[in-house]
Structures are given as C-alpha cells and as structure tokens.
Amino acid sequence: MFFDALDLDPGDDGLSADICIVGAGAAGITLGLQLIDSGYDVLLLEAGGRRDDAATQALYAGQVQDAARHPPLDRYRVRRYGGSTTLWGGRCVPFDPIDFEPRAHVPDSGWPIGFEDVAAYYPQANALCEAGRFAYSAAAAFASPGSPLIAGFRSRDFDTDALERFSRPTDFGARYAPRLQAARNVRVLLHANVTALEVGDSGTQVCSVQVRTLTGKHMRVRARCFVVATGGLEVARLLLASRDRHPAGIGNAHHVVGRYYMSHLAGTIGTLVVDGPVSAVSHGYRRDADGIYCRRRFALSAHSQRRLGTGNFIARLHHPRITDPAHRCGPLSLLYLARPFIPYEYAKRLHGDARVDARTWLAHLRNLAADLPGTAAFGWHLFTRRRLASRKFPSIIVHPKANRFSVDFHAEQLPNRESRVSLCGTRDALGMPQLLVDWRHAPGDVHTVRTALAVLARDLRESGVGRLDYDPATVEAEMLRYGAYGGHHIGTARMGTDPRRSVVDGDGRVHGMENLYVAGAAVFPTSSQANPTLTIVALALRLADHLQARLARPVVGVSAGHAREHA
Numbered sequence: 001m002f003f004d005a006l007d008l009d010p011g012d013d014g015l016s017a018d019i020c021i022v023g024a025g026a027a028g029i030t031l032g033l034q035l036i037d038s039g040y041d042v043l044l045l046e047a048g049g050r051r052d053d054a055a056t057q058a059l060y061a062g063q064v065q066d067a068a069r070h071p072p073l074d075r076y077r078v079r080r081y082g083g084s085t086t087l088w089g090g091r092c093v094p095f096d097p098i099d100f101e102p103r104a105h106v107p108d109s110g111w112p113i114g115f116e117d118v119a120a121y122y123p124q125a126n127a128l129c130e131a132g133r134f135a136y137s138a139a140a141a142f143a144s145p146g147s148p149l150i151a152g153f154r155s156r157d158f159d160t161d162a163l164e165r166f167s168r169p170t171d172f173g174a175r176y177a178p179r180l181q182a183a184r185n186v187r188v189l190l191h192a193n194v195t196a197l198e199v200g201d202s203g204t205q206v207c208s209v210q211v212r213t214l215t216g217k218h219m220r221v222r223a224r225c226f227v228v229a230t231g232g233l234e235v236a237r238l239l240l241a242s243r244d245r246h247p248a249g250i251g252n253a254h255h256v257v258g259r260y261y262m263s264h265l266a267g268t269i270g271t272l273v274v275d276g277p278v279s280a281v282s283h284g285y286r287r288d289a290d291g292i293y294c295r296r297r298f299a300l301s302a303h304s305q306r307r308l309g310t311g312n313f314i315a316r317l318h319h320p321r322i323t324d325p326a327h328r329c330g331p332l333s334l335l336y337l338a339r340p341f342i343p344y345e346y347a348k349r350l351h352g353d354a355r356v357d358a359r360t361w362l363a364h365l366r367n368l369a370a371d372l373p374g375t376a377a378f379g380w381h382l383f384t385r386r387r388l389a390s391r392k393f394p395s396i397i398v399h400p401k402a403n404r405f406s407v408d409f410h411a412e413q414l415p416n417r418e419s420r421v422s423l424c425g426t427r428d429a430l431g432m433p434q435l436l437v438d439w440r441h442a443p444g445d446v447h448t449v450r451t452a453l454a455v456l457a458r459d460l461r462e463s464g465v466g467r468l469d470y471d472p473a474t475v476e477a478e479m480l481r482y483g484a485y486g487g488h489h490i491g492t493a494r495m496g497t498d499p500r501r502s503v504v505d506g507d508g509r510v511h512g513m514e515n516l517y518v519a520g521a522a523v524f525p526t527s528s529q530a531n532p533t534l535t536i537v538a539l540a541l542r543l544a545d546h547l548q549a550r551l552a553r554p555v556v557g558v559s560a561g562h563a564r565e566h567a
Contacts, residue, residue: 001180001181001183001186001187001188002177002180002181002187002188002190003187003188003189003190004049004189004190004191005189005190005191005192005211005213005217005219006190006191006213006215006217008217008219010216010217010218010219011217011218011219012219013219013220013222015043015189015211015219015220015221015222016041016043016221016222016223017040017041017042017043017187017221017222017223017224018040018041018042018223018224018225018551019031019035019040019041019042019043019223019224019225019226019227019547019551020042020043020045020209020221020222020223020225020226020227021042021043021044021045021226021227021229021519022045022194022209022226022227022228022229022230022238023045023046023047023083023228023229023230023231023234023520024044024045024046024081024082024083024173024188024229025082025083025084025085025172025229025230025231025520026083026084026085026172026520026533026536026537026540027229027519027520027536027537027539027540028044028046028083028227028229028519028540029044029082029083029085029172029173029176029180030125030128030172030536030537030540030541030544031044031227031229031519031540031543031544031547032044032180032183032186032188033128033176033179033180034540034541034544034545035185035186035544035547035548036179036180036183036185036186037183037184037185038185038544038548039185040185040547040548040551041185041187042185042186042187043186043187043189043221043223044180044186044187044188044189045189045192045194045209045211045221046080046081046188046189046190046191046192047059047079047080047191047192047193047194047230048078048079048080048081048190048191049080049081049190049191050080050081050173050190051080052078052080053080055214055429056079056080056191056214057074057078057079057080058074058428058429059079059193059428059429059430059432060073060074060077060079060233060234061073061074061428061434062074062424062426062434062435062436062437063424063426063434063435063436063437064436064437064439065436065437065438065439066438066439066483068483069439069440069480069483069484070437070439070483070484071483071484071486073233073434073435073437076486076487077231077233077487077489080173081173081177081188081190082171082172082173082174083172083173083231084231084487085169085170085171085172085173085533086171086173086174087487088167088169088487088533089166089169089394089395090129090131090166090167090168090169090170090392090394091164091165091166091167091394091531091533092126092129092131092164092165092166092167092531092533092534093136093164093165093529093530093531093534094118094119094122094134094136094530094534094535094538095115095118095528095530095535096115096302096312096528096529096530097114097115097302098302098305098306098312099111099115099312099412099526099528099530100113100114100115100118103305103306105306105309105310105444106311106414106415106444106526107414107415107444108260108415108417108501108525109414109415109525109526110496110525110526111495111496111506111525111526112495112496112497112502112505112506113495113506117506117542118535118538118539118542120542121537121538121539121541121542122134122534122538124538124541125534125535125537125538125541126165126534128170128172128537128541129167129170129533129534129537130167130168130170130175131165131166131167131292131534132165132288132290132291132292133288133290133292135163135165135288136162136163136164136165137161137162137163138161138163138294138296139161141163141165141288141294142286142288143289145161146282146286147279147282148160148282149281149282149283149296149297149298149317150274150280150281150282150317150460150465150466151276151279151280151281151465152276152280152463152464152465153459153460153463153465154459154462154463155298155455155456155459155463156304157300157301157304157308157455157459158298158299158300158301158304158455158456158459159298159299159301160296160297160298160299161296162296162297162299162314163294163295163296163297164294164295164297165292165293165294166285166292166293166294166295166394168390168391168392169392189211191213191214192211192213192221193211193212193213193214193430194209194210194211194230194238195210195211195212195241195430195431195432196209196210196238196241196242196244197209197226197228197238197239197242197250197516198210198220198242198244199242199244199245199246199250200245203245203246203512204512204513204514205513205514205515205516206226206250206513206515206516207222208220208221208222208223209221209226212430212431214429214430223515224515224551225515225516225517225547225550225551226515226516226517227508227517227518227519227543227547228516228517228518228519229518229519229520229540230520231489231520231521231522232261232488232489232490232491232492232493232520232521232522233421233435233437233489233492235492235493235518235520235522236257236258236261236421236435236492236493236522237421237423237432237433237434237435239251239252239257239493239503239510240252240257240258240422240423240433241423241432241433250510250513250516251493251503251504251510251511251512251513251516252503253499253511253512254499254500254501256494256499256500256501256502256503257492257493257503258420258421258422258492259417259418259419259420259492260415260416260417260419260420260491260492260494260525261419261420261421261437261439261489261490261491261492262413262414262415262416262419262488262490262491262524262526262527263413263439263484263485263486263488263489263490263527264410264411264412264413264485264486264488264527264529264531265409265410265411265412265413265441265445265448265449265479265485266408266409266410266411266479266482266485266486267408267409267478267479267480267481267482268318268321268406268407268408268409268478269406269407269409269453269470269474269475269478270406270407270453270468270469270470271320271404271405271406271468271469271470272317272404272405272406272407272460272466272467272468272469273402273403273404273405273466273467273469274403274405274465274466275403275464275465275466276403276465277403278399278401278403280403280465281317281399281403281405282296283295283296283316283317283397283405284397284399285393285394285397291391292391293391293393293394295316295394297314297315297316298314298315298316298456299313299314299529300312300313300314300452300455300529304455308451308452308455309447309451310447310448310451310452311411311412311413311414311444311445311448311529312411312412312448312528312529312530313409313410313411313412313448313449313452313529314409314410314411314529315407315408315409315410315452315453315456316407316408316409316410317405317407317408318405318406318407318408319332319396319397319398319400319405319406320332320400320404320405320406321406322335322336323336323360325360325363325364325366325367327367327400328367328370328371329367329371329398329400330367330368330370330371330372330374330375330378331371331374331375331378331379331396331398332367332396332398333363333364333365333367333368333375334368334375334378334379335396336364337361337364337365337368378398381393403466407453407456407468407470409449409452409453409479410485410529411445411448411449411452411479411529412448412526412527412528412529413441413445413490413527414442414444414445414448414526415491415494415525415526416440416441416442418438418440419438419439419440419441419442420438420492421435421436421437421438421492422435422436422438423435423436424436439483439484441479441480445479446475446476446479449475449476449479450472450475450476453468453470453472453475454472456468457470488521488527488531488532489521489522490521490522490524490527490532491521491522491524491525491526491527492522493510493518493522493523494522494523494524494525495508495523495524495525496525499511499512502525503518503523504517504518504523507543507546508523508539508543508546517543517547519536519539519540519543520536520539520540521535521536523539
C-alpha cells in the first residue's frame, strides 16, 4: 500500500512497524519485495514522491571541496520513489572473488563475508534488475561464443570472454510499484524525509525516526529494526546528524562514518588502431536468447592483479573523443551538436567540460554534411532502439572504417581513509546539516590505471593485431577528467569486523547498535571494477533473509507483545 506523509495529521506519532526501511531506491525496494508475505509489518519511508520535484531534489545540495574532482551533490542521484534507478544506465556486472579478499597491495581491503555469500543471491538480483540469466562470460551466455573482441588478440593478463549485461534499464519504482501496492504487509510512505535516528536510553537501540515534510509536518515512526538505505552519501549524512545520544554520530565512535569514500576511476585515452579489416573487431552489443544486450570487454585477471600489484580494471573499445571534430564521424558530430538536449549526467561523460566555439561547431557541421546517410541511419537507430524501445540500446557504438578507437577504462578506486564526506555548517530546508565532500585519489589508483594500460598496449603489440598509442604522462589527468565517476557513492559506512576501521558488520548491522542496519554501496569495503547496482541488490536480498531470521528468534524472558513493542 502507498500513502503520503503530506496527507497525515501533523505530529502523528502512531506509525510503527516490525521493520522500517529508510529509502526506496534499489536497496530499499529490493528489501520490501523480499519481505512480502514474510509475516512482518514493513514500512518503507521515501523522501520524495512518484515524480521529480525541484524543492525535494534541492535537499541533496551540499558543498564540494574541489569542484573539478566531484560533481555537485544534487547530481547523479534522485530524491524520489525509485531513487537513482530512475536515472541509471543499466550496466550489470558482479563483483569478482578477488574483490572480497584481503590483498597485501590494497590497503584496508578484505570483506568480512566471502564471494560465495553474495554469489548465492546474484541470480535473483539479476532477475530483479531484468538483466537475464546470471551468465557473465560469452561461453556461458551463448550457444556459440561468436566473434572475438579482436581477432588474433592473445594475452596472459586480460580475459576478453568476460561480459557485461544490461538492464532495460529498470526503474525499480515504476516496475515494482504494483507488487508493493498489492502487498498486505508492506506500506510505502511518500514525502517522508527522515531527519534523525532517535536512540533509546541504552544507547544501543534506535527506538524511532523523525520524519518531516517540506510543508512543515513532523511525526515519528517506531519499529523493531531499522534499515538505512538512502545511498552512499545520505547514509553518512543521517548517521552523522543523529547525535542525541552519540555526540559524534551513530556508529562513529572511531570517526569512520563518511571515510573511505570511493567511486570509480573512469576515462577514455589514446588511439587504438586495429590492423586488418573492420570484421576483425567485434566490440558492439550482442543479444542473448532472452534479448538481453551483452558486451565483451578486456578484464584484468585476478592473477595479474596480484602479480602487478594493481586494483581491479576493465577496458572497452570506445569511439574517438566526441569533442574533437578530427574524427570526421558524422554520428559523433551529431552527438556533439545535440549536447543541449542530452541530460547532464550523460553530457558530462560524452562532452566533458569542453568549451563550444564557432570554429569547432562549424567543423562538426561539415562532418555531418560529409556523411549524411550514415548520420541519418545513426539518428534513426537512436530514435527507434533507444528512445522508443522498452529495452534500450545501452550506449553509443560506432564502427570506424579505419579501425581507430580510443580505450574506455573503468578501474577500482582503492580505499583511502582521507577521502571522506562530513557535515558542514550550512543546513537544508528541513534543518539538516548539509554534506561537505572531500573526494581524493591516491598513488595506488594511478598505478592501477597506468600499469593496466601499459600491459594492454604491450599485449596488442605482441599479438600483432594493432597498437595503442597514448602518452603515459597523461594517465593521471585522463583518469581524473570526470573526477569521482557519476553516481557510484561507495564505502562511507564500510563493512568489517573491527569498529576502528569499519561501521557495520558482515550482516550490515551498525557496530554497537542492536537493531540498526545499513543497505547499499555505503557498506562496500572495496569498490571493484564493477558498477555497484547488481551487488547492492544482491546484498539487500541477503539482508532481508537475515532480518527475517533475526526477528524469528524469541526474546528470552519477554512476552511476545512486549518484544514487539520494545525490541
């Protein structure tokens, strides 16, 4: 059932549940779905409504230490029902087993759970993300492997059979609203901004949460267990701002909340020239038997990561940089000229901060004129396969006649205690302190990208299939061209066994708190090479099972009714 805080009486303190979930994005909605017919009363609190609202979105505003290194805080995340799944691109990739392991060359690495603990939930997560079967190699996904990424390419370090799969992309809010509406035991309260977690006299239990609306209403919600699933930035904000019993914030006795803030290191670099015909390259999308778009990439093996002392790394063949008209490609020039009509989150990656001038604009017009048939075909493809299709073509693919590409890379950012989010002196319209983000990279991050690119260039050359030309001195600048990558807000309430270096345990429970949990990428101790959504969903499924098992345990010496009220 859905209802709205704007319609409730001011000061209504009668709301209660067995499980209260704060945030209705990928993690929160997954928890709600998994708890349908569980026998427990579930209340899902969402700060936004069913549509975008400027005043609600403005509550995400904050400060950034270095604007060249991090986007504004109200970008790349959406404060509404469905959260950032209303915006995401749909890429689904699981973490690799090595990501969960302690690695001597990666400081503060190692999860308190293993790959197998998450792998058990990946198939169901794949289904919820509508990304087809859990099959992430060409050999597993297709009856015949198909054409190689680059014919003749050989490497002891890179696997080119690895796949990424794509969701529709699925808006969890729209897709799963009917199931939540029909659920007898799950309620979704919209426009319910949680501004504080209230801790009881023991200091070890959350007894209620404060809820406020932008129209001035306020209320409290009580529950047996609480889950904060508000995204990597807001999780830290809410924990730090809840200081009635814990002066430094909940879970922050050792000042770890908000630290180890990671994103991903992403960029495009160089010119990769493939020798031979266009048919030697197969870098586009292939659909599996279920119609799911899949794509090959270069994936640095676990053995090579250990040998080279790097983090995780993948790369794809990519089109030349759009802003430079020297590519003489009509479709790319069309994308350049269409910049005003492309959403910020995608225009930033496609165009960067390149300045528009008349000479460049005219050069792109000449490219269009020289390739009108190809440009028209590309435009029609975008309109029919992306704008109109229910399962959208995932990204821009061009097939350069000269077999000239750039390399698009996506790399793990290593944990760094000095990369952090904290509260600042300004407050939002609800009176909550805003965030200050100080995102930082470290020498190990540069080493990962620089080393992996050098190995890829060597393997291309030694295989005799082509060459990758780039200036190694520009690697750091290229990997920081877009700063902290997009909406990947990772590690701010990291999982671990030691409260001095982590915020939650292996089940997502906040250290020192009996009934408070965190869901989402905030709990990831390391970032992997993978986009986080699939693993967010898998961990939320795991947490739902844990909560059911935990609430099923009797409280010794306490009546059932009293336990329901006070547990």
